[in-house]
Amino acid sequence: MVEKDIAAELKKRGFKLTHQRKAIISVLGNCREHLKPADIHQRLHKKYPGIGLVTVYRTLELLQENGLLCEVHIGDSCRSYLKRQRPGEHHHHLVCRDCGRVADFTDCELDRLKQRLERETGYRINRHLLEFMGLCPQCQIREV
Amino acid sequence: MVEKDIAAELKKRGFKLTHQRKAIISVLGNCREHLKPADIHQRLHKKYPGIGLVTVYRTLELLQENGLLCEVHIGDSCRSYLKRQRPGEHHHHLVCRDCGRVADFTDCELDRLKQRLERETGYRINRHLLEFMGLCPQCQIREV
DNA sequence: TTTATAAATGAAAACAATTTTCATTTAGCG
DNA sequence: CGCTAAATGAAAATTGTTTTCATTTATAAA
Numbered sequence: 001m002v003e004k005d006i007a008a009e010l011k012k013r014g015f016k017l018t019h020q021r022k023a024i025i026s027v028l029g030n031c032r033e034h035l036k037p038a039d040i041h042q043r044l045h046k047k048y049p050g051i052g053l054v055t056v057y058r059t060l061e062l063l064q065e066n067g068l069l070c071e072v073h074i075g076d077s078c079r080s081y082l083k084r085q086r087p088g089e090h091h092h093h094l095v096c097r098d099c100g101r102v103a104d105f106t107d108c109e110l111d112r113l114k115q116r117l118e119r120e121t122g123y124r125i126n127r128h129l130l131e132f133m134g135l136c137p138q139c140q141i142r143e144v
Numbered sequence: 145m146v147e148k149d150i151a152a153e154l155k156k157r158g159f160k161l162t163h164q165r166k167a168i169i170s171v172l173g174n175c176r177e178h179l180k181p182a183d184i185h186q187r188l189h190k191k192y193p194g195i196g197l198v199t200v201y202r203t204l205e206l207l208q209e210n211g212l213l214c215e216v217h218i219g220d221s222c223r224s225y226l227k228r229q230r231p232g233e234h235h236h237h238l239v240c241r242d243c244g245r246v247a248d249f250t251d252c253e254l255d256r257l258k259q260r261l262e263r264e265t266g267y268r269i270n271r272h273l274l275e276f277m278g279l280c281p282q283c284q285i286r287e288v
Numbered sequence: 289t290t291t292a293t294a295a296a297t298g299a300a301a302a303c304a305a306t307t308t309t310c311a312t313t314t315a316g317c318g
Numbered sequence: 319c320g321c322t323a324a325a326t327g328a329a330a331a332t333t334g335t336t337t338t339c340a341t342t343t344a345t346a347a348a
Binding site: 016017018019037038053054057058079 | 334335336337343344345
């Protein structure tokens with residue numbers, strides 16, 4: 001999904017395409033790291049000063065509710081977001097602990113484990129959270 | 145690890161064993177759900193009124209730093225804790241979305257996936273977060 | 289193109305969660 | 319028992335997030 005797709009998706013669902021929303025989408029779209037609300041607000045300031053932090057929060061909520069972005073849990077904060085690459089697709093993240101860059105992967109190979117756990121514990125499982133953290137190729141070089 | 149072990153561990157590392165700490169450890173020790181700081185504070189109030197929320201925060205930090213409790217990420221909040229069953233052991237959680245009860249499991253079968261991802265992405269992985277969410281046996285019955 | 293209108297925005301205030309400060313208390317040692 | 323550093327509680331400060339409300343704006347209809 002590129003910026004245009006996200007914009008189109010919002011429009012399709014009857015939401016207005018404001019300057020602010022476009023700007024926020026653009027920040028997320030040009031970024032491979034996960035960002036906290038305050039990070040996004042700060043980045044906005046350079047190009048589009050005057051957009052309020054409140055609007056950032058509201059737009060993130062809107063995008064989130066419409067499945068247009070995803071959260072990253074591992075690492076520092078708990079509210080860190082990322083543009084969703086493909087709408088609706090089940091996927092997971094590989095997060096760089098230095099620069100925050102995120103790579104996606106889709107096949108999590110957890111079916112067998114899930115079934116074993118259901119059998120052993122009696123839980124009925126319907127959701128899982130899986131993220132890997134490490135160093136991306138660039139940060140490995142930088143680290144030496 | 146039972147309460148006594150946790151207490152002993154703290155003592156061994158030169159921390160004082162105060163009433164408050166014992167009380168907090170006891171709340172965590174008698175509980176199979178994950179609890180937020182405010183939850184713990186509330187539960188303390190019944191048996192040991194007068195323990196401040198600040199002390200709860202400080203004690204949780206202490207226990208956390210000493211590897212005596214673990215966090216739960218999936219679900220509502222981001223700061224939810226649980227007594228660690230065995231010190232230092234690599235393990236994961238299965239969380240009930242209704243009652244919050246947590247079951248542990250140790251073998252996460254992620255080695256193969258980890259290796260595949262390292263090969264495919266070039267990331268060097270050194271940590272992962274894996275949690276399952278569902279319904280525990282009791283909450284399945286209650287749900288019908 | 290202009291107009292009407294509901295939706296979106298920004299600023300300030302409110303709220304919630306967490307941390308800091310500091311004076312007082314206490315565990316654990318001698 | 320008395321000493322001392324560590325721990326506590328209460329209040330204040332800080333940080334992150336949400337609500338309120340008057341104003342602005344995107345969009346659809348005229």
